Amino acid sequence: MPANKRIVVSYALCPDMLGSGFGTAHHDAFLHLKDAVNDAIAHAENVHVTCPRGTDYTGQPQLKLTPGSDTSIRRFPMSVPTPIPAHSFSGRVAMPGFLTGTGSQYYTPYSVEFQGEVYALFEHGRLTGFEGDPESVAVANRHYDHVATSLGIDRDFVHSWHAGIHPGCGFPGTARDSYERWGGSGFGNPRVLHFHTCGSYAPGEISWNVIDPTVTVDGVKLWDNGRLRIDNLKESNALMDMFPCAAQVFANPDDRIGL
Numbered sequence: 001m002p003a004n005k006r007i008v009v010s011y012a013l014c015p016d017m018l019g020s021g022f023g024t025a026h027h028d029a030f031l032h033l034k035d036a037v038n039d040a041i042a043h044a045e046n047v048h049v050t051c052p053r054g055t056d057y058t059g060q061p062q063l064k065l066t067p068g069s070d071t072s073i074r075r076f077p078m079s080v081p082t083p084i085p086a087h088s089f090s091g092r093v094a095m096p097g098f099l100t101g102t103g104s105q106y107y108t109p110y111s112v113e114f115q116g117e118v119y120a121l122f123e124h125g126r127l128t129g130f131e132g133d134p135e136s137v138a139v140a141n142r143h144y145d146h147v148a149t150s151l152g153i154d155r156d157f158v159h160s161w162h163a164g165i166h167p168g169c170g171f172p173g174t175a176r177d178s179y180e181r182w183g184g185s186g187f188g189n190p191r192v193l194h195f196h197t198c199g200s201y202a203p204g205e206i207s208w209n210v211i212d213p214t215v216t217v218d219g220v221k222l223w224d225n226g227r228l229r230i231d232n233l234k235e236s237n238a239l240m241d242m243f244p245c246a247a248q249v250f251a252n253p254d255d256r257i258g259l
Contacts, residue, residue: 006074007073007074008073008074008075008076009073009074009075009076010076011075011076011077011079011169011184011185011188012076012077012185013172013181013184013185014172016172017169017170017172017185020168020170020254021167021168021245021248021249021252021254022077022079022166022168022169022170022188022249022254023077023168024245025077025166025168025243025245025246025248025249026243026245026246027076027077027078028243029239029242029243029245029246030077030078030079030165030166030246031078032239033078033165033230033233033239033246034078034080034081034082034165036233036234036235036236036239037081037165037222037233038063038065038081038082039065039234040217040222040233040234041061041063041081041084041217041222042061042063042064042065044060044061044217044218045060045218046058046059046060046217046218047059047060047061047084047089047215047216047217047218048215048216049091049193049210049213049214049215049216050213050214050216051094051193051210051211051212051213051214052211052212052225053094053096053117053210053211054092054094054117054119055091055092055093055094055210055213056091056092057089057090057091057092057093057122058089058090058091059086059088059089059090059091060088061084061085061088062085062087062088063082063084063085065082077166077168077169077188078165078166079164079165079166079169079185079187079188079189080162080163080164080165080187080188081162081163081165082162083159083160083161083162083196083202083203084160084161084162085125085159085160086122086125086158086159086160086161086195087124087125088124088125089122089124089125089161090122090123090124091121091122092119092120092121092122092131093119093120093122093195093208093210094117094118094119094210095114095117095118095119095120095140095208095209096209096210096211096259097113097114097259098111098112098113098114098175098179098209099111099112099140099143099206099207099208100175100179100180100182100183100206100207100209101179101180101183101205101206101207102183102196102203102204102205102206102207103180103183103184103203104199104203104204104205105151105205106180107146107147107150107151107205109143110179110180111179112139112140112143113176114133114136114139114140115133115135115136116132116133116135116136117132117133117136118130118131118132118133118136118137118140119131119132120140120197120208122158125157125158125159126156126157126158127144127155127156127157127158127197128156143206144156144198144206147198147205147206148198148199148205151199151205153198153199153200153205154198154199154200155198156198157197157198157199157200157204158195158196158197159195159196159197159199159200159201159202159203159204160195160196160202161193161194161195161196161208162193162194163190163192163193163194163210163213163215163223163228164187164188164189164190164191164192164193164228165188165190165228166188166189166190166249167189167190167227167228167249167250167253167254168249168253168254169185169186169188169189169254170189170254170255170256170257171185171186171189171256171257171258172256172258173258174258174259175257175258175259177258182258183207186257186258187207187209189226189254189255189257190223190226190227190228190253191211191212191213191226191255191257192209192210192211192213192257193209193210193213193215193223194207194208194209194210195207195208195209195210211226211257211259212225212226213225213226220232226255227253228250230250
């Protein structure tokens with residue numbers, strides 16, 4: 001990337017996505033929404049995350065909203081809040097049948113798939129192991145060993161996580177057609193929460209993806225089974241009144257996430 005330039009990356013991968021509610025809802029609406037979500041999490045005492053597959057982790061978020069806490073690249077459309085540091089969280093994360101990269105670096109194989117259930121266990125931002133189907137667990141461990149060794153990075157570092165905030169972010173096709181393509185946009189849908197792991201930096205090199213998360217912030221569900229509950233955010237009514245195009249997207253979410 002050239003120095004001292006404003007870099008904007010489009011997460012609308014094709015004309016259909018650009019012309020959908022994902023690309024046409026007012027950008028400022030989701031900048032304001034990002035700020036509201038950040039504020040709710042930054043001031044929380046406890047966050048608890050679950051999903052139908054068995055994800056269950058909790059912690060006290062230590063989100064510092066400084067200029068360096070988020071990427072310097074400007075996203076269009078804005079589809080995720082600031083990553084939440086994982087060092088104060090512990091629990092388990094259910095894999096959705098695969099592990100894939102983050103788009104930071106490209107390596108071979110970039111993704112691996114599982115035949116059985118796999119759960120990642122972590123404590124205070126450190127991967128402590130995988131459990132589940134033995135053959136699938138072995139695949140996960142080999143993949144982590146390979147990526148960490150070839151890139152010379154901290155294998156077990158779990159850096160941060162965040163969930164999508166743009167219900168118009170429908171992914172055309174299936175993730176298996178191209179995990180690289182899916183991983184570059186699909187995370188913006190509220191049905192997907194993803195972690196940055198393997199490497200002590202964001203976005204790391206291997207992502208964990210939680211499907212249909214429920215994120216409970218101080219006892220209030222901010223995401224509920226893959227739905228962002230904007231009604232539980234301060235001033236959400238005023239925001240939707242100001243941006244009826246965004247309100248329309250929330251009223252008619254695009255549930256396609258490629259899985």
